[in-house]
Structure formats: C-alpha cells, structure tokens
Amino acid sequence: MMQTRLRRPALALLTTGLLAVAVTACGGTNTSDEGSTTPSDDTSSAAGGGELNIALQGDITTYDPWSAQSGYNGSLLSNQALYDSLVHLDASGEPQPWLVTDWTEADSSHYTLTLRDDVTFTDGTPLDADAVVANFEYAKTATTPGECNEWVAGVTATATDATTVDIALDKPSVGFMTDLGTCAGLIVNPTAFDNPESLSSTPAGSGPYLLDDTNSVQGQVWAYTRNPDYWAPEAFPFDTIKLTYFSEATAASNAAKAGQIDLIQSVDATDTSSGLAIKLTSTDFRGLMFNDITGTLSEPLADVRVRQAMQYAIDREAIASAIYGDAAETGYSTPFTTEADGWTDALKDTYPYDPEKAKELLAEAGYADGFTVKVMTVPFIYGDAAQAIAGQLAEVGITLELSDQSADFFQQLTSKTWPMITYNFSIGTNPIHTYENLVSPNGFWNVMQNESPTIEDLLGQLDQAGDDAARTAILEEIAKEFQTESWYLSPTLVRGACAYDDQKLVVDSPPGSPVPFLYMITPA
Amino acid sequence: MTGTRSPFRAALGAMVRRPAVVVALVWVGLLVLISVFPDFFAPYDPLKQDLSAIFEPPSATHWLGTDNLGRDILSRLIFGSTGMLQGAVLTAVVAVVIGVVLGLVAGYFGGWADSAVSFYVNVLLSVPGFVIIVTVAFISGNNVVVIMASLGVVFSSAIARLVRGSTQAARNLLYVDSARVSGLSTPRIITRHVFPNVTGPLIVQTFLFLAQAFLILASLSFLGLGFDPQSPDWGQLVQQATQEINDHPWLMVPIGAALIFTVLAFNQLGAGLRESLPQNRRESMLVSDRPRVAPKPANLADRALTPDGTSGLAAPRELVDEDLALDVRDLTVSFPQDAGEIAVVDTVSLHAKRGEVLGLVGESGCGKSMTALAVLGLVPAPGAVQAASVSIAGHVVSSMSEKDRARLRGRTIAMIGQEPMVALDPCFTAGSALVEALRANRGMSRSEAKATALELLTKVGIARPMAVFQSYPHQLSGGMAQRVAIALALTGKPEILIADEPTTALDVTIQAEILDLLLDLRDSEGMTIVLVTHDLGVLADVGDRVAVMYAGEIIETGTTADVFARPGHPYTRGLLAAVPDAAAEGDRLAALPGRVPLPRDWPTGCRFAERCAFRMPACTQAPVDATIVDAGHLSRCLAAREVAAISPAHPSTEER
Amino acid sequence: MARLVVRRLLLAVPTLFVVATFSFLLMQLVPGDPALMILGQNATQSQIADLHTQLGLDQPPMEQYVSWLGSAITGDLGTSIITGRSVVSSLSLALPPTMSLAILATVVSLLLGVTFGMLGAVKGGWTDRAIQQVAGVGLAIPNFWVAYILILVFALTFQLFPATGYVPINQDPVGWLKSLVLPVASIAIANTCQILLQTRASVLDVQSRDFIRTLQATGIRRGAVLTKHVLRNAAIPVAVATGISFIGVFSGVVVIEAIFNTPGLGNLLLTGVQGADFPVVQGTIVVFAILVILTNLAVDLATGWLDPRVRLS
Numbered sequence A: 001m002m003q004t005r006l007r008r009p010a011l012a013l014l015t016t017g018l019l020a021v022a023v024t025a026c027g028g029t030n031t032s033d034e035g036s037t038t039p040s041d042d043t044s045s046a047a048g049g050g051e052l053n054i055a056l057q058g059d060i061t062t063y064d065p066w067s068a069q070s071g072y073n074g075s076l077l078s079n080q081a082l083y084d085s086l087v088h089l090d091a092s093g094e095p096q097p098w099l100v101t102d103w104t105e106a107d108s109s110h111y112t113l114t115l116r117d118d119v120t121f122t123d124g125t126p127l128d129a130d131a132v133v134a135n136f137e138y139a140k141t142a143t144t145p146g147e148c149n150e151w152v153a154g155v156t157a158t159a160t161d162a163t164t165v166d167i168a169l170d171k172p173s174v175g176f177m178t179d180l181g182t183c184a185g186l187i188v189n190p191t192a193f194d195n196p197e198s199l200s201s202t203p204a205g206s207g208p209y210l211l212d213d214t215n216s217v218q219g220q221v222w223a224y225t226r227n228p229d230y231w232a233p234e235a236f237p238f239d240t241i242k243l244t245y246f247s248e249a250t251a252a253s254n255a256a257k258a259g260q261i262d263l264i265q266s267v268d269a270t271d272t273s274s275g276l277a278i279k280l281t282s283t284d285f286r287g288l289m290f291n292d293i294t295g296t297l298s299e300p301l302a303d304v305r306v307r308q309a310m311q312y313a314i315d316r317e318a319i320a321s322a323i324y325g326d327a328a329e330t331g332y333s334t335p336f337t338t339e340a341d342g343w344t345d346a347l348k349d350t351y352p353y354d355p356e357k358a359k360e361l362l363a364e365a366g367y368a369d370g371f372t373v374k375v376m377t378v379p380f381i382y383g384d385a386a387q388a389i390a391g392q393l394a395e396v397g398i399t400l401e402l403s404d405q406s407a408d409f410f411q412q413l414t415s416k417t418w419p420m421i422t423y424n425f426s427i428g429t430n431p432i433h434t435y436e437n438l439v440s441p442n443g444f445w446n447v448m449q450n451e452s453p454t455i456e457d458l459l460g461q462l463d464q465a466g467d468d469a470a471r472t473a474i475l476e477e478i479a480k481e482f483q484t485e486s487w488y489l490s491p492t493l494v495r496g497a498c499a500y501d502d503q504k505l506v507v508d509s510p511p512g513s514p515v516p517f518l519y520m521i522t523p524a
Numbered sequence B: 001m002t003g004t005r006s007p008f009r010a011a012l013g014a015m016v017r018r019p020a021v022v023v024a025l026v027w028v029g030l031l032v033l034i035s036v037f038p039d040f041f042a043p044y045d046p047l048k049q050d051l052s053a054i055f056e057p058p059s060a061t062h063w064l065g066t067d068n069l070g071r072d073i074l075s076r077l078i079f080g081s082t083g084m085l086q087g088a089v090l091t092a093v094v095a096v097v098i099g100v101v102l103g104l105v106a107g108y109f110g111g112w113a114d115s116a117v118s119f120y121v122n123v124l125l126s127v128p129g130f131v132i133i134v135t136v137a138f139i140s141g142n143n144v145v146v147i148m149a150s151l152g153v154v155f156s157s158a159i160a161r162l163v164r165g166s167t168q169a170a171r172n173l174l175y176v177d178s179a180r181v182s183g184l185s186t187p188r189i190i191t192r193h194v195f196p197n198v199t200g201p202l203i204v205q206t207f208l209f210l211a212q213a214f215l216i217l218a219s220l221s222f223l224g225l226g227f228d229p230q231s232p233d234w235g236q237l238v239q240q241a242t243q244e245i246n247d248h249p250w251l252m253v254p255i256g257a258a259l260i261f262t263v264l265a266f267n268q269l270g271a272g273l274r275e276s277l278p279q280n281r282r283e284s285m286l287v288s289d290r291p292r293v294a295p296k297p298a299n300l301a302d303r304a305l306t307p308d309g310t311s312g313l314a315a316p317r318e319l320v321d322e323d324l325a326l327d328v329r330d331l332t333v334s335f336p337q338d339a340g341e342i343a344v345v346d347t348v349s350l351h352a353k354r355g356e357v358l359g360l361v362g363e364s365g366c367g368k369s370m371t372a373l374a375v376l377g378l379v380p381a382p383g384a385v386q387a388a389s390v391s392i393a394g395h396v397v398s399s400m401s402e403k404d405r406a407r408l409r410g411r412t413i414a415m416i417g418q419e420p421m422v423a424l425d426p427c428f429t430a431g432s433a434l435v436e437a438l439r440a441n442r443g444m445s446r447s448e449a450k451a452t453a454l455e456l457l458t459k460v461g462i463a464r465p466m467a468v469f470q471s472y473p474h475q476l477s478g479g480m481a482q483r484v485a486i487a488l489a490l491t492g493k494p495e496i497l498i499a500d501e502p503t504t505a506l507d508v509t510i511q512a513e514i515l516d517l518l519l520d521l522r523d524s525e526g527m528t529i530v531l532v533t534h535d536l537g538v539l540a541d542v543g544d545r546v547a548v549m550y551a552g553e554i555i556e557t558g559t560t561a562d563v564f565a566r567p568g569h570p571y572t573r574g575l576l577a578a579v580p581d582a583a584a585e586g587d588r589l590a591a592l593p594g595r596v597p598l599p600r601d602w603p604t605g606c607r608f609a610e611r612c613a614f615r616m617p618a619c620t621q622a623p624v625d626a627t628i629v630d631a632g633h634l635s636r637c638l639a640a641r642e643v644a645a646i647s648p649a650h651p652s653t654e655e656r
Numbered sequence C: 001m002a003r004l005v006v007r008r009l010l011l012a013v014p015t016l017f018v019v020a021t022f023s024f025l026l027m028q029l030v031p032g033d034p035a036l037m038i039l040g041q042n043a044t045q046s047q048i049a050d051l052h053t054q055l056g057l058d059q060p061p062m063e064q065y066v067s068w069l070g071s072a073i074t075g076d077l078g079t080s081i082i083t084g085r086s087v088v089s090s091l092s093l094a095l096p097p098t099m100s101l102a103i104l105a106t107v108v109s110l111l112l113g114v115t116f117g118m119l120g121a122v123k124g125g126w127t128d129r130a131i132q133q134v135a136g137v138g139l140a141i142p143n144f145w146v147a148y149i150l151i152l153v154f155a156l157t158f159q160l161f162p163a164t165g166y167v168p169i170n171q172d173p174v175g176w177l178k179s180l181v182l183p184v185a186s187i188a189i190a191n192t193c194q195i196l197l198q199t200r201a202s203v204l205d206v207q208s209r210d211f212i213r214t215l216q217a218t219g220i221r222r223g224a225v226l227t228k229h230v231l232r233n234a235a236i237p238v239a240v241a242t243g244i245s246f247i248g249v250f251s252g253v254v255v256i257e258a259i260f261n262t263p264g265l266g267n268l269l270l271t272g273v274q275g276a277d278f279p280v281v282q283g284t285i286v287v288f289a290i291l292v293i294l295t296n297l298a299v300d301l302a303t304g305w306l307d308p309r310v311r312l313s
C-alpha cells in the first residue's frame, strides 16, 4: 500500500539503531554455552549455483565492517559476503558455530572462543587468534565507528594460543555471543588496519565471496564472485551475487516485476507492488510520542488527563487496519507486543475508543474547547497514520499541526522544540533493553529526558525477581504503568519486511534484524 | 487594419475566437472560481476522514472516490486548487516583477546596468532550474512560498530579456526622435513606448510560466517535496496517486486529469495569444499548390463581370488587338474574413504593351501590390483569385495549373520587391542565389552559372561583381541588394518585370539610380515593366501609362501625359497635388483628407465619395462606371470631365 | 565567430564562479548537522567534534568556502561526507549515463520534432491541427507519469526493455541501448513536442518572409524553396530550441533517473540533497552548470554555422 518514496539516510540510520537494540537483545534470556554442531550439518544442499540479485535501499559506502552502518543499507549483506563471521545466527537468533567452533561462558562477562585452524585471508594471512584480537582492538579506534563497534567496546581480548581467544567484558552481557553473529563478529585481515583508507575501498577478508571489481560501480551496483579458497562453500549456494542500490522504492518494485531482482532487502510490509512474496522481519513500534510531558512547550500535555483523553479519542483498530492493513497489529500505547512477557489482554481495554470520555477528561482538565499542538512528522515513517490520528483528534477539538521535518530530522529531534513527534523503533526479542532505553534520560527516543521513577524502579526490581512468575508480574506492572503515564499515542505495531521471489528463494532472518542475513538466503 | 483598437486588444479578440482557447478559458475560469470559493463547491471537508471507507471508487456520495484515509477526493482536489494556483501565480508574479524591473533598467540605462542584468540572465541560464528548485525545496523544509518564489526568480531571466529588448528598441527610437518627444517623463515614455509592445509577449510568457509552475510542482511532489503532507494539496494527491499506482490506479485519474487539463489550458492560452499577436500573424508567402475556390465576395455590389472588360475600366477595345505583354481582365482577389469572403482587389483590368512602363499607383492598402501578386500567381494563402482572363506574354495563365504557372515565373515574368534587404535569403550569398536561379531557369552548369551571374551583376551596375557575388545579403547596402534582386529577376530573361515599390526603401540618390537602371533594362532587354508605386512623382519621369487604384479598383487609367495633364478623378488630382516636390509635406494631408476605407467597409457607390470635394448625391447611389475623358483615358467618376477640365493640379506637369 | 566563442568562454569563468558560490551558499542553508547524519544517534560530543574537524566544518564558512573553491579550481571537488568517495570520481561515474540520456533523447526529439513540425506547417489544415493538439497534450503530461506508463507497457507487460538500470556502453552496447530506451522515451516525448512546436512556428515564420516570395518569383520550385531555404532558415531557432531542450534534460533526469534507477547526475544530486551531502550537491551543480554552458556554446556555434549574420558579425 504505502510505499516509501524517499528512503533518506536519516531513516537508514534510524533503523540501524533499531538493529542494535534488537539484536543486542537477542538471546538475552538464553545462554548458549554448548554449540557443537558443525557448519556443514547446518546448511542445506550445497549445490545451488546461479546468481542472486538483491535490491538495496541504501548505498554501500565502505568495505570496512568496523566503519559500516548496517540497517537498510547493503553493508551487512556485502560484509557477510566478503568477511567471515565468528558465529552464525539461526532463524531463532541463536548463535551457531562458524569461525568459532566452540565457546564457553564462565559468566556473562567472560568468554573463551575456540577458532578453526584452517582459515586464511585472501592474501594468505592466517585467520588466527591474534587476528581476532587485532579486530577488537581496531574496533575501538576506528575513526568513523561502525554501528556494532560499541558492542565490543568493553572487550579485552587475549590470544592464549593460535586458536583460543579469552574475552573479558567490562560489564556483563548475556547476548554477547549473539552480537558476534551480527556486524560485530566480522573478521578483517589485520594487515589492512595499517591503512584504514584503503580498507574502506578494498575489502580484506576471508569470506565466501570476492568483490568483482569489473562489474561493480561504486554507489550503484556491487558484484561478488565465489572465493575459490573458501572453506565452506556449501553454506553459500549462489555462484554470484549482485547488489543493486535503488534510491526509489518503486524502481525496485518494477525491477522485481521485470525479473531483474530476486530479493528486495527491505520493503513496507504492505507493499506487494513488486509481485514478490513478503517476509516479515522485525516488529516496529510506531506512533506519536508526547515529548513534552512536563508541559514546557505545550501546557496541556503536562496533564495526564489530557494525554489520556487523546488515547480515548483514537480508534486504534480502524487506524491500524486502514493504514497498514494486514501488516500491522493494533497497538495499545504501551511498548508491549501481544506476545511479550508482561502482556495481558486487559491492556486492550484501558483506552477503548470513546470520544465522549475523551471530551469529559478534556473538560476536567480545563480544555473543553480543545487546544492546538505542534507535531514533528517524518512522512515516510508515520505520515499517513499521523494524519489519521490528527483527523480523529480533531473530532474532540484537538488540532494537531503536522509539520514535515525530514530534512533535518536529527537536528529537530534533539532540538527539544517539538511537544510531539512521530517515532519508530523495533521491539527486539529482549524488550527489557527497549523499556530501559525508553525511560532512561539518555535513551534515544527520550528526547526531553522525561523521568518515570515508577517504571525505573520496577525495571530495577526485575534483577531481584526470584522466578519467572515474579518477573512476569513485574513486567505486567510495567506494561500498565506505561499505559497509565501515557507517553505514547500508539495505535499500531508494524512489521518490517523484505520481499523475495518464493519460486526461487527461501529467505530467513534472525529475530529483530530488519534485513535478512546472506547465509539465510538459499535456493527454493 | 485594426482601426481604433490597439493591436493587443485585437490579438485578444482574435485569440478568443479559437475554440481551443475558449475551452481553455472556461477551464481556467472554473479553476479560479473553485479555488477562490472552495467551500462553496466542495461537497465535504477535505480533512474529514472515514477510515471505514478508504480507497473507495467513485460513487454517488463521493464523485471521485476516497483516498487512503477515506477523505473525499473531489473535495481535496477543490481545496487543493487554491494553494496550487496561488503558488503558480506567485511564481509568475515574481518572475514578471523581477524580469520587468531588470529588463527596464537594463534596456533604459544600458551600459553597466545592462551588463549586470545580462550577467544575471546568463547565470540563471547556466543552471538547470529544476536542480535548484529541488535543492531549495529540501533546504526550505518544503516551504511552498520559498520554492515558488525561487522558481519565479529562475523564470525571471526570460522576462528580463524580453523587456530589455523592447526597452532598448524604444530608447533608440526616442533618441532619434528626441526633438519631437522632449518633455515626456521617463515613466510616460515607458508606458507609451515599451509596455504596448511587450504586453502581449509578456502575457504569453506568463501563461507558459503558469503551466510550467504546475508541472514543476507536480514533479517536486512526485519526489515527496514541496507540499504539506496533511493539507489538501495537489502535490499530495500526485504523490499518493503515484505511490498507489499499482493497487489503486483510479487515484491517478482525477489529479492527473486536473493537472493535465490545467497545464494544457495555460499552454493553450499562451500559444493562442502568441499566434494572435500582430507580430506573429503574418501570412505565408509560399503559394499553395491547390488554390482555394472562393465564394462571391460579400463586400462587392452586384456588378456584372463583363468579359469585354469595359466595366473593369481597362483596355478599351481599340488597344486589345495590339501586341500586349500583359492583359488582365476583371481580376478579383479575395480573402476569407470573419465577415465572410472579402475582396481586396475588385474587378481590375490592366494591360501593358511590350517595352512599355505601366505605372500602378495608389496609397498603401489600395490593392495595388495584391494585384501585382495576382498577376504573378503569388497571392498568399488563403487568398483566392478570380479573373475573366490573365495573359502574360501570350500565355493565358488564368486557366493554367499552378505547376505550369510556376514555370513561367522567373522566365516570362519576374518581380522585384520593395525591401531589398529582406527579399534575399539571408542564409545564402548573392552569388549562390544567382547561381541557383540561373541553374533553375537556364539549366546552366555551376561554372556557366557563375560566369553568367557575374555578368548579370555587372549589367545591373555593380562595380565589383566578385565581391558582391561572395557577400551575404546583410553585408550589402540597400541599393546594392536591390541591384542583386534585379539581377536575380533577370536570370530567367523575363519579358515582364513587376517592380513593386522598388525604390521606396532606398535613399533618394539611390532611388534615381535604380529607376535609371530599370529604364536601361527596359531599353536593352525590351522588357515590359509594371512599376507599382504610391508615388506619382516617380511615374512622371519613367511611366508610359498609368493606372490609379483606390480601394481595390482602378479609378483612372491613361497615358502618363494625359493623366498628369488632365486628371479625370478627384483622387488622382489629390495625389498629384501631394507629389513631394509640388507641395510642402504638411499639405499632403490637406490635399487628401480622410483615409482609404477598409475593404469590408467599401460602400456601394463611389468608394472615394467620403473624401471627395466634388461629391454629388448620385455618387453614393450605385457603383460608378468608367467615363471616357480622352481616347484611352478613362476615369471612374461621375464628374470626370468636369474634374479634367479644371486647371492642372501639378505645377511640374504643367511645364511638360 | 571566433570572437564570439572566446567571449562566451571568458564569460563562462565569472558565471561558473557565481554558480559555484551560489551553490556553496545554498548548502550553507541546509538544515542539520552532517556529522550527526553520519554518526547517527550514538554519537558522542567528541566524535562529532572530531568529524567536524575532519570535514573542515569547524572552520568559519568563509574559510571553508575559500578552501573549497581553491580545490575546485584544481579539479578537486572534495569527498562526499556520506560515502567518503571522491566527488569527482562519483561525478565521472554519473556523467556517462546522464549524457547518454541527454544525447539520445535530444537526437530522437530533434528527428521526430523536425519531421512532424515541418509536416504540420507545410500541410496545414487538419493534419496541422491534429499535430498541434497532440503536441500540446505531450507537453502537459508530467514526465514521471509518462515513465510509469512506459514501464507498465514496455517493461512489465511486454518485457521488451528493462524496467530499471543502466548498462555502460563499453560493457554491452546493445544492453546500453536497451537500458536507455524507456528513460529516453520518457524525456523525449515532451522534448519532441517542444521542438515540434518550435519547428512548426519557425517554418511558418520563414514562410512569411519576403525572400520566399522572391524565390518563387525567380522561378525556384516549391520543393526546393521548402527543403533548401525554408528548412535552412527555420533551423536557426530550432537549433536554439534543441539546446534548450537538451538543457531541459538535465532538469528531467532528477526525476527520470530516480524512476529508472539510472546512476546518473540526477540521482547523484537527489541522494546528495537528501543526505545534506554538500560536497556532492555543490559538485553536481557546478558540473550541471558546466554542461549547460557548453551546451549554450554548442548552440552558439550551431547558429553561427547556420546563420551568416551571426557568423560574420
């Protein structure tokens, strides 16, 4: 339905952040300490062959994984082709052996990794423990740090022998092994670190593919051919891969319809215009946010009754289905999905569609005649839904002045001049990081550093929770509290998606990743 | 031609007679109306949404269906027209204001100011406009006012150039005439001399800008720029339509139609007006290969076209058996006009003997040039020619096909025009024009043709034929160009040469030389020359016989000596009195008060009656026939003999 | 003529300077901090400061301007702040597709426009009116809709040409041509109409000039008058119109290249503008200006060649 015409860098960056939130969270509740299957058991038939044509929504600007922003641009796919990853993730987000054949977790701050001993970089340099240590060191010093660098920022790595790396983290991280399956585990030839400039334009890896320079054009199309020396070619069934950057979503759809493209890395879940099958990926939490809880910019918003009145004034089901059709579930103004731990169906009934009630609350708060509030929107994130919400609030006398600020989104966001904004973030498989992020004064989306002592307190109690039941009880409290405080006016949960030719491909992605992983794309 | 109306008003009048323009006007009028009163026309609030009725096809409740939020598309279209039109008008206003001011400054002050404005225009012309507009749209955060104003600045260069040119022309004119117009203030000079000339083109440009502005806004919207996402806006409708093209193609139809019609309408208005402007309403000189058959002209009274030609006041019987080079009988030329078929040449008969110089005289607009063209067969479309007969050197051309007739041109009959500078193709040298004509008319080889061309150039009195041979027309002086034109006319060794005001555009000294040349040629080549002129004085020296035309008909004909000595028509008398060396220039108007009636206003009776001092009641009652003054001297005047009896009007002819 | 060219070239220097300055000023107005765009939400103050230093953004605008202009004169337009690529190399990659589009579109529009414009003017009557009306509609349809319709019909339904993309000519000349057919057609439709109307108007105008009468009176055949003299004289304004429509392509590519994912200058500009990538935008505007100036020069040369009044003055 609604296609994104302009996928601006702002959005690409925005959603990279989501990958961070989401994938860091991966495996948070599961501790993988066994992991002994060999890679060849993992992968299906090795004989695939052929070419894989993928449409990207972002430019690949560097071949240095430690400087790369991932998200909707093509860097992750490109880097997964050019570099080997310490571990692979499976479709449920669990880390699986790859370069690391085995690992132990002494506690969530101390890991020991055992590496394969038969891998070399394309120039013949062995991929050994020293190389891994050098990568973690380089990650800390990269001038333009990549998106995943912060996940290994606290790593002190030591090579105890050629195939063993001891890792100490400065703070516990239960999802650390999962992180190593994302952009934080791609190992670069350490000889390239002497010249980061050159690394940015010339890959130096040990991955399954080599960059095909003659058929690649910077900023347009990137071609990859098999690395003849790769140790596990069966895990990557395609002989050649071509990534093409499309700045126009419709162009990508048309290319797919004309058979030029097998997979569009990222589409709106409702967008079937390409004629391809849709694979839902991450879950995005979208809506309007009350930035100005303290009422410094818009006095009425300080009154929780006003915020609640606005919740009653919107018809959630209608908005979700009208704007996003099947690709959205109704959201309930609390950052909890219906599958999340802590969700109770009672949450659905907190704010039923009740304009009369909304008017009453407004009258109680002294705004019977309504008021006007400025809303910063980014049309391609939530433009239509924001208009729908505005239309319904108009019925109870509240005027939303929507203002498109896509040109300087970040600047405006941090300017603290907007009482309300549209927002979009992924939930991830460990929502607790999301909740923390939302109420933390440093959280990205907590733009005006609002404080919720109640929720922070409840989040603190989670650590002390004895068992799952107690934990769930606390989470239920949190969910309710989010709703009561009414920081979000969020009628929708939207799924991210990619589109692929299901006659030709099987595609999967780890939970929380907005894009599929290269080794999860296999012939049908 | 247009009487009291200004040329621009006339153009407007002509423009609104085009059906396409009428449709365009209606559409634009409607657009303006709904954009001013959207509340009155729109069935719904454009923001009123109904999430249970999204993307509905057209229905009785929603004539154009609903959009993604269930809003009424017709209402959004209507409300959106306001902003769109305002934006486009803003663009046009900014462009015109900046352009006019800069153009006036540059044109009026010249020098440094002119250079600065030229540079401004140059810079603007050096960047693709849309590139700047996209950048501005992004920078301004989709501020439509800023975007449209910037577009206006981009467009202003075209206006500045236009106004600059016109102002410069007016200023040059003013310097020449400064003595006469001193005392006029600058603003008055500008309003009097500049604006009348530029108003038409300016309005044409404005319409084209409006169309452009709509298209550019649409393109911006396609890119997601330049519109408010919430308010009803054509840009938003464009973007939504393109986004939903696969799932809801219908959305494309209303906004697409509205946009295309609007652009088309503005373009139509611009083009319609441009083509109606006097400077662009020139007729094709290219003669059609299938002449039009015209109905009977509406401005002619019923008068029997007598085949013997007497009513046409032409060749009295006694002359017909002679060896006539040119024999035209009852020639009528007419053009279709709004009032119907209108004759501009009315039943004219003429004849000229071999080696004779026949003068065809009259004020401009009397039809003398058209008569000459009709003889050549070069009446521009959509003119139509009817004649009892036209014979040229024995060939009866009136019954010939255009193709056969074309073969006579150049070889049997040739012509020289009044503006030598524009009579030659500016893209070719005099030499190549001559060579082309010689090859066509005499079938010569290239080298033969060149040699002959040089000979011809020598023959027409050019001292350095080689230099002229290699020159382009713009490098020649007027006299030189006329000599080349004469040489060109001689390439086919014609028996008859029609010289249409051959000396009017030339300096006085050159005039005499050219006339002498023509007479020499008549003598050496034995050519018959038809000298078309408004100046009787010219004929006094060179003409054997004279035919005087007035309002499409010949009113007096006879030998030059007879006509000059005893003019039998008050008009001829007046003309003779107005011959420059006879009277001071100021007396000219006194001698002939009033003006020639337009063809559509020709009266039934004597066409000169309104200006005639001898008028009597009978003059205006019926068409006036010829009266014989002397043998071979006829006049179309009821008082011909009386007029002829009065003492000569012209002192110099008295001496003869 | 030589003097005219020299004068034009000399004038090009200050013009380019003003365009460059203007594009620099324009980009100063871009809201947002490029460093924030690059580093994203996790940027620390010191990273931002480092990046500012790296990009030279900590310098006062005047110094940034001087240093940019200084490098620009030596042919160095800086590096993209988003991709880190050299702007000159990005531009040189983007130039061939755009020039291919512009040249092909112009050749096609010129051939069709002159043919049908001449036809309308000479035939007149019903043919002329029909041609005029079609041309009017052709000018009124936004190019992006034309592009969509062409894609729908020729790429998706009949699969005759690729829906998107560009194949370099040295890689595969046939593929190059096929990849350009639809974008060229999208641009050429409006340009054809423009040239057509100009041709028609010029032919009519030339036909109304006195020398046409002289030629006929001199005995030159109608056919020769049309093909030799009318066409030759009408060619002068048509050359100017062709130049204008060639320049118009540079505006059209911003939209058309996005639709066909053609990696040309338009696409480069658009992504540059969206990313507030000021070196890229400045560089692209300067290159566009150079192209326009060269086009105008070419038009001057063409009119000079066609028109002796220009050539010999």
Ligand code: SF4
Residues within 6 Å of the ligand: B569, B570, B571, B606, B607, B608, B609, B610, B612, B613, B614, B615, B616, B619, B624, B636, B637, B638, B639, B640
């Ligand atoms: S006919 Fe009568 S009105 Fe006409 S010119 Fe002779 S006198 Fe005058």
